[in-house]
Amino acid sequence: MLERTDGGQAQPALIVGSIGLDTVQTPFGSVTDALGGAASYAAAAASFYAPVRLVGVVGEDFPSPYLELLKARGVDLAGVEVRSGRTFRWSGYYEYDLNTAHTVSTHLNVFESFRPRLPEAYRDSPYLFLANIDPELQLSVLEQVLHPALTLCDTMNYWIESKRKHLLAVLERVDVVLLNDAEARQLCDTTNLVAAARSILGMGPRAVIIKKGEHGAVMCTGRSHFSAPSFPLEEVRDPTGAGDSFAGGLVGFLAYAGDPCERNLRKAIVFGSVMASYNVEDFSLNRLLSLTPELVLERYRQFHDISHFEQA
């Protein structure tokens, strides 16, 4: 974990979402039943910055070594339920255009009846990331946390279409929303991303962060606009989990820094980009789990160099 130089302590970050088994093929290789799920990626990424509490569900078939990998990163697994039945599984492939995931199959299995229940000790979590799950479940988690310092949520096209009303209720209540460019355009029915961001701000959150994959990320607040670059990678082996690693690094850094001011939000977006850029270098969580704080800081400095230019 990164150490604060001022002697302060990173606060706990609570992450709620899917834990799954992914079968993925890309032009650079494949994996079968590998550790996956939005919350797994986010938890592993966040664990470099802050103590992480994880809430999710797995089936009896979930390989215990995968839980050990997260535990070894210091992730608190008291909120991970093991249910009778099979674990959530996703199978998909990417062609040379790695921007588009082609889904072969999605089996919700035990995830279908997932009703997140926070252990009593989690209810005071100051930082909360609601990964991409049914907005009704996101709302139920928001009911269970006591007085969080900062709440963030992700979402996806499916909920924008099928559960818009509940999603809007979530947006009214969270501080920061993360979504990708296609989702932002879809949610606001506009092609202009800046107009979309402004429109989402009007729905409640005080910051909107739009993930643009190879084009980096942007953040809009009522008073500012920030554009973060992407890292120039010649080879992306597996884009799965990029957005979730981004979110994990982001919420993890905010829990580490302790003050979600503009300055720290910008740094958090870059730390999120660092985690995402590493994550896509290998399948599953392999790269994330082999990182060190030194490698994280090294790439942060590279991001700084990539986007730096002098004042006029």
Next chain:
Amino acid sequence: MLERTDGGQAQPALIVGSIGLDTVQTPFGSVTDALGGAASYAAAAASFYAPVRLVGVVGEDFPSPYLELLKARGVDLAGVEVRSGRTFRWSGYYEYDLNTAHTVSTHLNVFESFRPRLPEAYRDSPYLFLANIDPELQLSVLEQVLHPALTLCDTMNYWIESKRKHLLAVLERVDVVLLNDAEARQLCDTTNLVAAARSILGMGPRAVIIKKGEHGAVMCTGRSHFSAPSFPLEEVRDPTGAGDSFAGGLVGFLAYAGDPCERNLRKAIVFGSVMASYNVEDFSLNRLLSLTPELVLERYRQFHDISHFEQA
């Protein structure tokens, strides 16, 4: 024109390319036979930074007020030939997705037999921008300049397909190549922009600048990578000429600064982005021609603020 604070002088920038009459429709309005053409946009944008010499051709029908507009910006028109016949005309429209231009008609007219001939006084031009024209013509201009300090070229999908051999000969000879993301992918037959940029560097130029529209621009050299943001515009009235304004601001600033080091190349890309972001706020060259050095500097500072984040 911007003034150098060190007492130094901006060098002349020579711009060669099309001058035309555009008929454009967008969801925000339309113009008929408006001043257009890549070299017009580039010359107007560059004129804020350096003395500009323009080489192009127009027909007898070309409205003299348009030439006066450029002259009023200090653009040297000794290289603009007036030929018998009609001026180059482009007609097109944009739908709500302003990223895609739909061409209705292209009439080359006098541009069809354009053979750029540099006035003797232009041959010592230290800065040269070859706007998007037939690479054979670009080569002929490179033959006519004596010993330029810096040469830059643009191109388009049509030449990549139909004149690849000549285009490669141009790339071998110029210092900097500008192209958009789709063109970079097409030229190198890869979806990965970083791989494309590296591959283009192998073709000769020492810097490759890829324009990504609403996603900003990136520059790759053998030793560095730079990512510039785009300006957050909620309303783009007419994207025509954005890339040419970008190129004009870029070459203009380099001619102003006098040393194409990494530091100045980065600043030049941001000044180019400033000109492009203003240009799309109105039709034709209307916005460019109403700018002031103060407005240019103000937006440059906004670009700096948009992309700034602290070191870790």
